[in-house]
Amino acid sequence: MTQRRRNIAAVLVLLAGIAWTLPTGPGRTDTDPQLATYSAADPAEFQVTVYRGSLVITGNTRSKQHEQRIVNAVSEHFPAHSTELGFRPLGVAPAWWEDATVELIATLAGMESPRADLTENRLRIRALVPDESRAKQRLQALRQAMPLATDVEVQLAAIDMSAAAASFCERQFATFRAGQVAFEESGTDMRTSAYPVLDSVVVLADACREATVTITGHTDSSGSENWNRQLSLARAEAVAAYLDARGIAKERLVITGAGSSLPVADNATRYGRSINRRIEIQFTGASD
Numbered sequence: 001m002t003q004r005r006r007n008i009a010a011v012l013v014l015l016a017g018i019a020w021t022l023p024t025g026p027g028r029t030d031t032d033p034q035l036a037t038y039s040a041a042d043p044a045e046f047q048v049t050v051y052r053g054s055l056v057i058t059g060n061t062r063s064k065q066h067e068q069r070i071v072n073a074v075s076e077h078f079p080a081h082s083t084e085l086g087f088r089p090l091g092v093a094p095a096w097w098e099d100a101t102v103e104l105i106a107t108l109a110g111m112e113s114p115r116a117d118l119t120e121n122r123l124r125i126r127a128l129v130p131d132e133s134r135a136k137q138r139l140q141a142l143r144q145a146m147p148l149a150t151d152v153e154v155q156l157a158a159i160d161m162s163a164a165a166a167s168f169c170e171r172q173f174a175t176f177r178a179g180q181v182a183f184e185e186s187g188t189d190m191r192t193s194a195y196p197v198l199d200s201v202v203v204l205a206d207a208c209r210e211a212t213v214t215i216t217g218h219t220d221s222s223g224s225e226n227w228n229r230q231l232s233l234a235r236a237e238a239v240a241a242y243l244d245a246r247g248i249a250k251e252r253l254v255i256t257g258a259g260s261s262l263p264v265a266d267n268a269t270r271y272g273r274s275i276n277r278r279i280e281i282q283f284t285g286a287s288d
Helices: 002-021 064-077 097-108 132-144 165-175 194-207 225-245 270-276
Strands: 045-051 054-061 082-089 112-119 122-129 151-158 212-218 253-257 278-284
Touching (some): 045 097, 054 064, 112 194, 122 132, 165 278, 194 225, 212 225, 225 253
Parallel strands (some): 054 082
Antiparallel strands (some): 045 054, 112 122, 212 278
8 A cells, every 4th residue: 555655656746747837828928039159160141133123132130139230121122023022030249240241232232133252251242233333332341341361252234224135245255255264284274264264254244134145165185075075165164153052043053074176275285275174154134
């Protein structure tokens, strides 16, 4: 009998412990869930894309007040645009983050088809502008809202806004020359001189977003033609990966490898072979 009483007592104590851990009341509270804290290992991000009457913003915010300031800035500077906002609260972020993100929206308002990517230590903007001097003034105000150590990369292309977008793109495609995209011998590693060239491709592809970008890889005549075709295709794929990483959708990229069949220089010389290790890039409009 004593053992039975002890068992009952143990069960009662266990039930009391469970009851102590269960929530009381209506099952909810009026307080917001705790937000994730900011970590330097996972820096804040803020991205803005504007194209054809549509504005998309995704990124980290510090508070509800910050988000409301962004909404107000969008209403002020992009009143006619359809808007998609994807906020990801950080809870704690750099002190300058709120002002910089709001200023970024104001800066992009005077640009055509801008794309911006802001992190804790870097700002990248690509856009077309009708007035480059005015755009630089706005950029200066934005720059003052960020730490001096921020790495700023801005690529602006001046355009005549009175021309139709399609006409502008057609003219640009007709005269576009990407320049030399050179590779190390027998490999797919691009030389440092290739990156500014490819960045200019990104700017135009970003402005003319219905265009297809054809990337053709070429090699010198060293090695077998079967190997050269494989290598030239791999080089074209390396370029496509670079463009894709900078926001140019894979679906817009046509990748081919021509091997050594179309040289533009003498393969008998070292210099000629270096010129033949190249990438050719061609834009094609949606109507072509």
